[in-house]
Amino acid sequence: MIFRSILAGSVLLGAVESCGGSSAPVPLVWLGKAGDHLPASTAASVFWVQADVDGVPGPQVIVDTGAPFALLNVRAFRGSVSAGKGRVATMTLGNTVLWKVPTVGVEGDRTHPPEIAPNGDLFGGILGYTVFGQFPMSFDYRDHQVVVGGAAPPADVLPAFSIPFALEGGGAGTLPENAGVLTFPASRIILQATIEGTPRTFLLDTGASWVALRTVLFQSLAADGRGQVTDDASLATGNATTNVMRLRSVAVQGIEVKDAVAAAGTKVDELIDNLVAEVGHPVDGLLGAPFLREFYVTINYPNRTLDLYRYASETHIHDEYRRVGIDLAPDSAPTGNVFAVHHVYAGTDAQKKGIRVGERLLSIDGAALDTLDIVTVDEMLLGAVGMTHKLKLSTRTVDVLVEDLLPLP
Secondary structure, three states, X not given: OOOOOEEOOOOOOEEEEEOOOOOOOOOXXXXXXXXXXXXXXXXXXXXXXXXXXXXXXXOEEXXXXXXXXXXXXXXXXXXXXXXXXXXXXXXXXXXXXEEEEEEEEEOOHHHOOOOEOOOOOEOOEEEOHHXXXXXXXXXXXXXXXXXXXXXXXXXXXXXXXXXXXXXXXXXXXXXXXXXXXXXXXXXXXEEEEEEOXXXXXEEEOOXXXXXXXXXXXXXXXXXXXXXXXXXXXXXOOEXXXXXXXXXXXXXXXXXXXXXXXXXXXXXXXXXXXXXXHHHOOOOOEEEOHXXXXXXXXXXXXXXXXXXXXEEOOOOOOOOOOEEEOEEEEEEOOOOOXXXXXXXXXXXXXXXXXXXXXXXXXXXXXXXXOOOOOHXXXXXXXXXXXXXXXXXXXXXXXXXXXXXXXXXXX
């Protein structure tokens, strides 16, 4: 699904060899005010912020607690970032300026997820632990903000659940595009989570749109016949096809979230295997947005605590799989934004109404789409199960049901 299926930086290196890496990054010299609130897009339920380099306005990047360092798209930074291992003199995030930031620049398709950021520009890459690991970091899914440095939570959240953690992993791994070997610090936050009553081990990952599971675990849960769909995902190593379903319950120290969406696939297994090689013990998956977005999340790296403040209301949460049964993609047009049907889900009302891949969608419920971005348009296809959206296609107008694509038995 467009901008809904990202496993950004969970494992960025090949052939990772654990070497008991230091748990702290080299502290960066910085200028700013603690508690700097950065406006962010939360497309795909991950956090995209603008990163400026050496005073030059830069692209949107993902702030990813599952990544150990900064992996940046050289093309998107238009010469401000060099290919391979290096440093930039300054990186500006909001009102925070960091000096001599270590980076890894890549030029090919290893910069996925996806090549286009939510603002329509080239995707800039991923910011990881060596950029922000000296700060407390907060992620506000409701108000679309990343907060750098210590700050009080919003007033309208419930008291925090505080969970201690230790940073694990670190070591040396092969960089993309034959750019050599990089030694990186311990940065992985490993938590115990209970999946439908069974304790499991997970990596905390703000760069993951899903709860990612090993295939064998996914299949054992899906044996009850619950609904599944096949979906595309953008991983740090490229695009992948995954199977997706809904979980009844995910809990961390008794803090429960229901109906979270989970995914599995061959490349997801490879990511988890690389993570296991790094941390030196079994890991069952990645704990991403379907769990985290119910909370104002503070990761206090200096104090080694994860604080989860549940939002008093869940109105900001949109279930991406309760929708009209199509996906869209941008289509070329001389003027304005145009969107074409990219995928039609089997057995849905959309398929029964004869909607076909490649058809152009012109309006939804009477609202023209030519001035809107893909994220906004995709959200217009969501809704309560049983309602309809009026879709004006290039050849006809049709009312199409919103359905739960991942029903539980």
